[in-house]
Amino acid sequence: MAWSTREIADLAGTSLRSVRHYHQVGLLPEPDRRSNGYKQYGVSHLIRLLRIKRLVDLGFGLTQIAELGDADEHPEEALRALDADLAAQIERLQEVRAEVAEMLSRRLPTDLPAEFADAATGPISDADRRFASVMGRLLADDERELYAQLMSPEARSPSDDDFDALTADADEAAREDLARRMADDLVVLRERFPGIGELGGADSGRYRRTVEQVSAEVFNPAQLDVLRRMRALRGAASRATPPTPDVS
Known part of the structure; x- marks a missing residue:
């Protein structure tokens, strides 16, 4: 009694393609062939194939x-x-599931870390x-906590709102006035949050380049x-919220 390739694949609960692949990579020895050229598999092949299938599963x-091997x-x-690898995967999946559950229950946006969504209450x-x-991707865990504080309404000043509302055609006087007020507000902010000057410190080059790229795309020329004016006034490397790019 011998089985064909299709028959042994069916018995083992796998596919013809898998059986042929196991032959190609040397996991399953080639069987003898009948006079008509068709392969004929025996019990040893089936047992080996069952073992492979079990281990793959x-x-x-x-x-x-x-x-x-087979020994x-x-x-x-x-x-x-x-088992250790599976335990680590299960732990990670449990963490992911808890995060998804929180996003569902609180209707959190998917593009922001939870702590940022909490901070941006308005x-x-x-x-x-x-x-x-x-920043959620760029900053370390402790830095994200600080950045979340900078996103809170309590950290904002009127100059931040004026900056958001500044149009591209704002005149010279408006730009200079706003730059001076933002520079003054930044001094106060640095006193309240001493770590903001070190954001991105683990990879300051990448942080700086990324902030510059985002700034160039989201801010208008004014x-x-x-x-730039604020940096000239205070030598600041970052603005209140979000961080100040180096655009000089």
Whole structure:
């Protein structure tokens, strides 16, 4: 009694394609052929194929299965390593599920970290939202906590609102006045939040380049000019919320 390729694939609960692939990578030995050229599989092939299928279903890769060979029916060390990996995956999935549940229950936006969504209790400008989305990826955990505080209504000043409302055709006097007020407000903000000058410190080059790129796309020419003026007045590297780019 011998089985064809299709028959042994059906018995093992796998596909013809998988059986052929196992032959190609050397996991499953080639069987003898009948006089008509068709392969004929025996019990040893079926048992080997069942073992491969079982290990694949458990999560082993084909390279790992090849390393195990056929001699060890109970590869304890490999199974323990797999168990540890599965435990880590389960923990991560539980964390993700908890995050998704929070997003569903609180209707949080998907582009902002939860702490940023908490801080932005009221409407925020499109520019602030874009910055927050990028900063959520760019900043370390402790820096995100600080940035979230900068997004809170308590950290905003009238000059921030005026900056958001500044039109591209704002005149020279309006730009200079706003730059001076923002520079003064930034001094106060740095006193309240001493760490804002070190945001992005772990990779300051990437942080600076990213802030410049986002700024160039979300701010109009008058706003960028105000930021340059503010830097000239105070030598500041970042504005209150979001961070000040270096556009000089």
